[in-house]
Amino acid sequence: MSKRIRQSLRRLAEAEIRRLPRLASGAGSLAVVYPNEYRTGMANLGLHALLEAAHDHGGGRFSVDRCFLPGARDLAEHRRAGTPILGLESGRSLAAFDALLVSLSFEPDAVGLVQLLALSGVEPLAARRDERAPLVVAGGMAPTLNPEPLAPFCDLIGLGEAEALLPGLLEALLEEPDRSSLLERMAKQPGWYAPALAPDHPPPCARQHVTLTRPSMPAVLAPGAAFAGHVDLEISRGCRWRCAFCAAGHVVTPYRELQLEQLEPALGWALKQRGRVGLVGTDVSDHSGLEAIVRGIWDRGGEVALPSLRVEQLADAHAAAARLIAERPPRTVTMAVEAADAGLRRALGKRLSDEQLLAAARNMAAAGVANLRVYLLAGVPGERWEHIEAMVDLARELVAAGPGGRLTLSVTGMVPKPGTPMQWEPAPDRRYLRRVRAHLRAHLPRKEIELSFESPDWVRWQALLSLGGREVADRILAAADEGWRRTLTRAAREVPLLQGQGRDPDQPLPWAHVECGPGHDKLRRRRARLK
Numbered sequence: 001m002s003k004r005i006r007q008s009l010r011r012l013a014e015a016e017i018r019r020l021p022r023l024a025s026g027a028g029s030l031a032v033v034y035p036n037e038y039r040t041g042m043a044n045l046g047l048h049a050l051l052e053a054a055h056d057h058g059g060g061r062f063s064v065d066r067c068f069l070p071g072a073r074d075l076a077e078h079r080r081a082g083t084p085i086l087g088l089e090s091g092r093s094l095a096a097f098d099a100l101l102v103s104l105s106f107e108p109d110a111v112g113l114v115q116l117l118a119l120s121g122v123e124p125l126a127a128r129r130d131e132r133a134p135l136v137v138a139g140g141m142a143p144t145l146n147p148e149p150l151a152p153f154c155d156l157i158g159l160g161e162a163e164a165l166l167p168g169l170l171e172a173l174l175e176e177p178d179r180s181s182l183l184e185r186m187a188k189q190p191g192w193y194a195p196a197l198a199p200d201h202p203p204p205c206a207r208q209h210v211t212l213t214r215p216s217m218p219a220v221l222a223p224g225a226a227f228a229g230h231v232d233l234e235i236s237r238g239c240r241w242r243c244a245f246c247a248a249g250h251v252v253t254p255y256r257e258l259q260l261e262q263l264e265p266a267l268g269w270a271l272k273q274r275g276r277v278g279l280v281g282t283d284v285s286d287h288s289g290l291e292a293i294v295r296g297i298w299d300r301g302g303e304v305a306l307p308s309l310r311v312e313q314l315a316d317a318h319a320a321a322a323r324l325i326a327e328r329p330p331r332t333v334t335m336a337v338e339a340a341d342a343g344l345r346r347a348l349g350k351r352l353s354d355e356q357l358l359a360a361a362r363n364m365a366a367a368g369v370a371n372l373r374v375y376l377l378a379g380v381p382g383e384r385w386e387h388i389e390a391m392v393d394l395a396r397e398l399v400a401a402g403p404g405g406r407l408t409l410s411v412t413g414m415v416p417k418p419g420t421p422m423q424w425e426p427a428p429d430r431r432y433l434r435r436v437r438a439h440l441r442a443h444l445p446r447k448e449i450e451l452s453f454e455s456p457d458w459v460r461w462q463a464l465l466s467l468g469g470r471e472v473a474d475r476i477l478a479a480a481d482e483g484w485r486r487t488l489t490r491a492a493r494e495v496p497l498l499q500g501q502g503r504d505p506d507q508p509l510p511w512a513h514v515e516c517g518p519g520h521d522k523l524r525r526r527r528a529r530l531k
């Protein structure tokens, strides 16, 4: 057992500020597992929603701890010293918990899950585990969209929101005498999927959601977390729009929002701790109470950090988002534009004209914002090379119209997501994305515009994990051992999705049993309009 690992966990725990008390004892034991590094996990509201639900429904009956994937240096130390993954608070081995509640927002974290299990002496494949191993339960956005790549590793998968799913699981954990009766009971509950009980034809399973009554927020504040300078508060969930590429817009339904009075006492605690609140939601700029919330925070002497805003709201100088920014301009404003060509934007669901785009840049300049960051997608259906060339023109026009500071063009290849009209598309072509990157590097004026281009290989790796079936589990196992790049190189020679071949819209999809969003027929019709 490595002394250095224990000391480093103790230091992390000692530096934290707790909002929820530690639950150190109970008839059962739970570990909330984030299969990525501590600083990433502690910045993720999905992890905190899970922790809060475990506290709300497990308090007095379960101990609750947290486990993370160590960084590269600590990972080597774990392997050298044969030290398993340990609970941050109790120091207990991951293998010794009754259940692991795994929070998976991003598909590539599946590799981290396999590494965590293997490092702790827990067989990653569920079929090879016995009753002595902890129950592995996954939830979060990635398995809700498509549980199949994770299915071989998990005893149970919860589809939807932790607040809705956890109470039934915790009851069953205490009441059922053995694992098989637990799985059978859970498989009958809404939103729960037991892969081992339905290896070939999984039954329909509907995503679960709750009525929001209070914001998700950090259960524990970690100084070492990403974005630790403010406290995040979730003020809305879901989005009223349905951009064709966006899983949140299609799947996280219905749209729900919280008003200022519902944010108390969370707001009081957040301002006391940090004095700065990050407003979180997929569509914050359309929130009906945005102005009241921001002014409420200002009136209490606090500051506000806003996420990326819909450009339409920034283009209209009378809209709440534009007025608030004009009153207290942040250094940087982020705009999700997605396509430089207005026709392509419209096809993707962004009804945003070139005039509105430039008006938004002008408004931000007039408000005193120093820098703009603009998000664009490459490799979307219907895209032509002239649309890529238009990215350069658009960037130049934004520089001319917008703030005098830096413009960051943040470009990523589109990862087709299950549950959206893009779900039949293949992964974007590697050579094409590299060509786009080379073109932008060559033609954007470096003095004024910074280009941030997501690695084409990383985009394709995400696409493989998003769009695969159970067979993808073998790739995940391989990547946990040899690294994802090597696995992707081999997969690119073997997997049609990585060779430009999309799925047949008339054939069942691996995630067809997941019931959420508009349904496959509607998605198919929308897809036909994209081409």
Ligand code: SF4
Residues within 6 Å of the ligand: 239, 240, 241, 242, 243, 246, 247, 248, 249, 250, 282, 283, 310
């Ligand atoms: S991209 Fe933004 S506006 Fe469009 S559906 Fe997604 S969250 Fe909503």
